Amino acid sequence: MSDLNEKIEGIKLSYREIFMDAAEEIEKRIEALRPKDFEGDLTAVYPVGSEGKLWQNAVLDMFENDISKEVVRKLAQIKAYRNCGQFGCKGCATCCNLACSEFSPEELKEKAKNGDNFANQFLSVFVPYNSREEAYKIYPEYLDLLRKKTDEKVYFYHCPKLDENNRCSDYENRPQICRDFPDNPFCILPKSCGYYDWREEIQPVALLMHSFVEIMEFYKNKISKGE
Numbered sequence: 001m002s003d004l005n006e007k008i009e010g011i012k013l014s015y016r017e018i019f020m021d022a023a024e025e026i027e028k029r030i031e032a033l034r035p036k037d038f039e040g041d042l043t044a045v046y047p048v049g050s051e052g053k054l055w056q057n058a059v060l061d062m063f064e065n066d067i068s069k070e071v072v073r074k075l076a077q078i079k080a081y082r083n084c085g086q087f088g089c090k091g092c093a094t095c096c097n098l099a100c101s102e103f104s105p106e107e108l109k110e111k112a113k114n115g116d117n118f119a120n121q122f123l124s125v126f127v128p129y130n131s132r133e134e135a136y137k138i139y140p141e142y143l144d145l146l147r148k149k150t151d152e153k154v155y156f157y158h159c160p161k162l163d164e165n166n167r168c169s170d171y172e173n174r175p176q177i178c179r180d181f182p183d184n185p186f187c188i189l190p191k192s193c194g195y196y197d198w199r200e201e202i203q204p205v206a207l208l209m210h211s212f213v214e215i216m217e218f219y220k221n222k223i224s225k226g227e
Contacts, residue, residue, distance in 0.1 A: 015207050022211035026067070030219075033058045043222035056223050063216045071209045078185060078202045082195065092192035093166040095181050096159040098138045099126045104155050121175040126157035142188060186210075 030042060035051045042059060046052030101108065103119070105128050111119035129135045135156035136143045146154055163169045168178075182195050185206035189196045 014204065015211070018204065018207045019211040019214070022208055023215055026212065026215050026219075029062060029067070030059050033062060042219065060220065060223065063220065067212055067216060071212055074205060074209050078206060079183070081202060082183075082198050087198040088194045090192065090194035091167065092190065092194075093162060094139060094190050094193060096162055096166075096168065098135060098142070099157040099159070101155050101157065102152065104153075118177065121177045122157075124175055125159050125161070125178060127160055129156050129158060132156065139190070 033055060035055055038051050038055065040046070040052050040055075042056060044052060046056065099122070101122070103111065105123075108119045108123055112123055132143070135158075138158075143156075159168070161169045168174060182189060182193075182199065185199055185202050187199070189199055
């Protein structure tokens with residue numbers, strides 16, 4: 001439990017530091033667009049056609065056509081690196097035995113009924129555990145951490161297609177969500193996972209991109225409220 005807990009706390013600390021660096025970088029880019037000798041705050045209310053409004057528009061354009069595209073490129077690189085051949089499934093089957101979702105089976109069924117492709121794929125693979133205790137046997141560290149860190153409801157599922165050797169009995173027909181796992185650089189992976197090193201390597205870049213998105217959304221909301 002302590003190793004996993006320390007890992008999560010380490011990620012939080014890294015994110016705080018990376019977030020501050022991202023905020024400083026974006027602030028520099030914003031200030032570079034400030035009209036000469038103009039004084040005022042970016043999130044203030046300015047009339048249409050004024051220097052302040054033109055500055056805001058330039059910043060929003062920079063967000064959309066510069067930083068956002070940079071984020072998309074970096075995330076594509078992260079995904080490509082995952083598939084570079086250096087990393088691969090080692091057959092630990094943790095992802096098959098312990099799939100987590102914020103949605104209950106009933107909610108997933110409703111989402112699938114309404115055309116949610118991910119929910120439809122998820123339900124084609126996973127079935128819910130009969131109890132939390134069953135899931136606890138698979139990854140006790142993770143469930144202990146969830147109990148400690150969040151009050152939100154989390155539902156646990158498993159794939160019934162594993163054979164006696166913990167191998168997928170329908171591997172060639174597995175859905176895309178299985179082929180793509182893990183596609184989230186922030187997911188918690190055991191060290192036995194073949195993608196553990198991938199996540200460790202790319203996480204700082206992923207955290208930086210996440211910081212950029214959060215900061216841009218903050219400014220966008222502030223500016224839009226002033227319109």
